[in-house]
Amino acid sequence: MSDLTLNPVLLNPSPIRTIAAKDIRDALRDHFILTVTAFLGLAALVALVTGAIALRGDVATYEAAKASLLALGKSADAIKAPEFYPLRLLRAAIEQIEIIGAAIAILIGYRSAASERGRQTLSLMLTRPMRRWQFVAGKALAGIGLLAGGLALVLSGLTLILHFLSGIGLGADDLLRITIVWGVSVAYTVCFFLVSFILSLHMKHPSHALLLAFAVWLTLVLVAPQIGDTLDPDNQVAGGVFKQLNIAKPDQVEIMKSFATFETVRDGIEQASVTKHFERFTFAVLGIKATYAGLPLGPILIEMLGNLIWIFLTALGLGALALALPLNPDRLAKA
């Protein structure tokens, strides 16, 4: 007999695919993934629609003020017309992915690991002819696939609504930007999926792992940006400290030079969070940050490359860790 028939691992060349397909089927069958995707979709839809309504209100106010000035025989140049870049309306939806999307990724990671432990099937699965890393890779692949699918569903829905809501439609460049944002959103949420997956697979109590994963989520998604945001002096006075002191931008830069260390510490705290890199990248690509509005995609991607690398390296590092950590037989059953 040849080695091929003797080696059971070689008999089934795709255990990764089998496990991934089984996990995806499980997640779809009990409607869990549909429920959480619907929740994220609802949050993102609320964000998009309320933003559009508010913008429409701004336009109406501008039109009324302009009409009043013209009726008085004055020039309408004195009032600034509201700027309209359709992709900017995605701002709050991106923030929902940043916060709720990451939380959902944690739940998917927890379920992926805890489901086998809860049903006491993990030890049974490991008796099958496959390597342990293949089991972990299959599970991780399913989670990434579910996240990618869910985010694709949410972002394509938002794109469709935005296309009709904006009144001017979206072009190929806009669609390319949204596709890039989708890819980065998948990589970003995968980071949280992997944190939760690793913890749930290796900690004694999966429910403790879920809480610990949420503690990590709180720290990276909310606490680090909050500290950075609070330490920004311009956020401490309503309207901004420099605006209240009537100091022009070049002079602001001059004054802030003596606060360079403070700014470095503040920026360092923000940089430590993968969330801030995700926010900076997506806000630049979609032109949400005013300095990038209307700029071509190429220079933006070059400038934002550091953020992109950070996000992908975090995901890859966690992926490598998930594959490298040996499965502990004491952690195979429900605890």
Place this chain on the structure above:
Amino acid sequence: MSDVTSPGRLIARQSARFVLRERTVALLSLMFVVLVLISAWLGWSATSTVNRIYLDAAAFLQSAGQPVPTNPVLDISPLSLMRNMSVYVALIGALSAIVIGNRLVGLDRKAGVLPLIGIRPLGRNAYAGGKIAALAGLILGLAAVVSAAAVATFLVLPAVTLTGLQWAQLAGFMGVTTLYMGFFGLIGLAAGAAARSETVGLLLPVTLWLTLTFIFPQLTANLNPTAAINPLSALAVPPDTTFFHWAARLLGPFSLADAYKFASAGLLDYLPVGITSPSFIPPVINLILAAGVALALAWRALTRLSMTQGDYNV
């Protein structure tokens, strides 16, 4: 015999001890306490940085022969140094309360001791009362730590002096904070008792928290989700459109994160002039009503809990 061994008190004491032994509860609570201390430092640091920027800017404006405006720090009440605390209570305090509420009943269910408790000579009311008393004790304990951090900060900072009214306002803020964490703790308790699975029992209140914190403020005032991490950005005038008028009218009373933010801003003196809560019900009353509803839900779920089932029904 004294009343020390009354069933309700016994359950409250045992439940609180059981929960305090949980490492995840301890971790989240510790994280909350540490962040509260950080928030006190952040408030001081941010304010003193603005003050130093003003001094630099004033020197710059004087040298340029331009008029020097008043220092914005002088317009800020010392109480507003604690404004970041409201953010951490709304984010981590509420989550800690949910976890405490959930574990108070979840641990009994998971350990399979409900049938054992069920055969003891105590009524369902004693069990429910004991659990709610344990939750109240633990939440009050957290609030006491927060209060101690705030009071110590004001006593340590030499340049800050509070008037009698301001101390009363600080006490009011701590009361509102306890109420807000209590609401989420009771919802955690109710969901932990009513849910068929341990995970659902935890996820239901977390979903409610996510909705109240990040989705409702968008509907009532077009606030972006990340506004929740900045105590000043979270207070904004809603757009003047029919949609937001109706959304505030219909959803305002349910937008509890808004109610807590506005109650805190009012009590800690950082509420900008001309901005009011989207709800037609005053924020503090809103929180009291919500806590009352959560108490009723927790009582109902606990008194209907099946004492014949050991583990979760999954």
